[in-house]
Amino acid sequence: MTTIHLPGASGELRPYEPRTAPAAHFSAPADATPSRSRTVYAAAHVVADPFRTAPGLPAAVDWDATLAFRRHLWSHGLGVAEAMDTAQRGSGLDWAAAAELVRRSCAEARAAGGRILCGVGTDQLPVTEIGYPYSLDDVRRAYEEQLALVEDAGGRPVLMASRALAAVAKGPEDYLEVYGPVLRQTAHPVVLHWLGPMFDPALEGYWGSADLDAATHTFLELIAAHPGKVDGVKISLLDAEREIGLRRLLPDGVRCYTGDDFHYPELIAGDDQGFSHALLGILDPLAPVAAHALRALDAGDPAAFRSLLDPTVELARHLFGPPTRHYKTGVVLLAWLAGHQAHFTMLDGLHSARSLPHLARAYELADRIGLFPDPALAGSRMRNLLSVYGV
Helix, strand or coil: CCCEEEECCCCCEEEECCCCCCCHHHCCCCCCCCCCCCCEEEECCCCECCCCCCCCCCCCECHHHHHHHHHHHHHCCCEEEECCHHHCECCCECHHHHHHHHHHHHHHHHHHCCCEEEEECCCCCCCECCECCCCHHHHHHHHHHHHHHHHHHCCEEEECCCHHHHHHCCCHHHHHHHHHHHHHCCCCCEEEEEECCCCCHHHCCHHHCCCHHHHHHHHHHHHHCCCCCEEEEEEECCCHHHHHHHHHHCCCCCEEEECCCCCHHHHHHCECCECCEEEECCHHHHHHHHHHHHHHHHCCCHHHHHHHHHHHHHHHHHHCCCCHHHHHHHHHHHHHHCCCCCCCCCHHHHHHCCCHHHHHHHHHHHHHCCCCCCHHHHHHHHHHHHHHCCC
16 A cells, blocks of 8 residues: 555645655666756755764764765766755754765865865854854854865855854945955866855845845946956855846856745846856756756757646745745655665754645655655655654
8 A cells, every 4th residue: 555644734634645766867877967057056965974973073974975965966967065054064063074074075076076165164152151252354254264165175166155244344344354365366267155144144244234235236346356266156045036037247257046935946047147056956856857957958949848847846835834944854755765875864954944734745746746766665665654644
């Protein structure tokens, strides 16, 4: 009997009939050739060591499983965006573990011939009982320390938004004062990351203003002041119209990498005035489907691209629903159900950040679109999880 009874938000159980066979995109071998028409990175999660992880303890990572998942992403032609918020940066992955993750993943990328970007932040400056007692110079030096490590490891940097900078900056000029010297010393062009407060409430008012038009002006001023230093910008505001507007204002040669996990098919497909590349957390679970869709786009068939990716949006909007910052829980659940790791445990106990009905709905939506290479394994694991909760 294949029927599985899934709990709803009101506590009721409803029957669901899982798929019995893998979807068509699992019938062909993975193609490690990157897309020709778009530059695409999946922000990858980390696999916790289930025997050494607990809330409040230093991050304990299962390195073998974590690196194996990066090889899975490269095998589908996707690049890896390493040590980003999907990897629980600032929510379980401390700087010491993030630094080790960068070193190991960059070495793995060289061996596999895979593309890699790495997050550069300031999370070695922790929040204290009195907040962030740091100066702008402290924040700049923290960025410089992480930039040096990423470049020494062979990674291309993503300059991530900084909680410390958001706390100590008094206006737009402080952002320019910190980012400017960092950009001037980069060895290669970087990606600038604008992460909205829906992903991290501590970043409210980033770029010096809660007015997004004013913040956009500062953002573009920084880019214009450092020609040749910015490869692209990652926009994670979950606002497709604003991303398109900003995309059209970027200088020639500066790419827009969508970080919009709600509207990615239309933003990547683009319009007659341009398109977005991608750096997305949702590509962590969607790699096989996304790879097929990108090959269709490379072949000049945007309709086929949309027909493959549009059905995934309902799952993405569920995973990234409020509070958006807990989307990583669903991402790791799907990795476990798909067989990429042996357990559903997260750093800092964040596997408990979503309710059982939320997890059950994530399973159902993922199964419906054929996201599991072994639907029977996924169903068995989902039943085991339900039994832990008494279902």
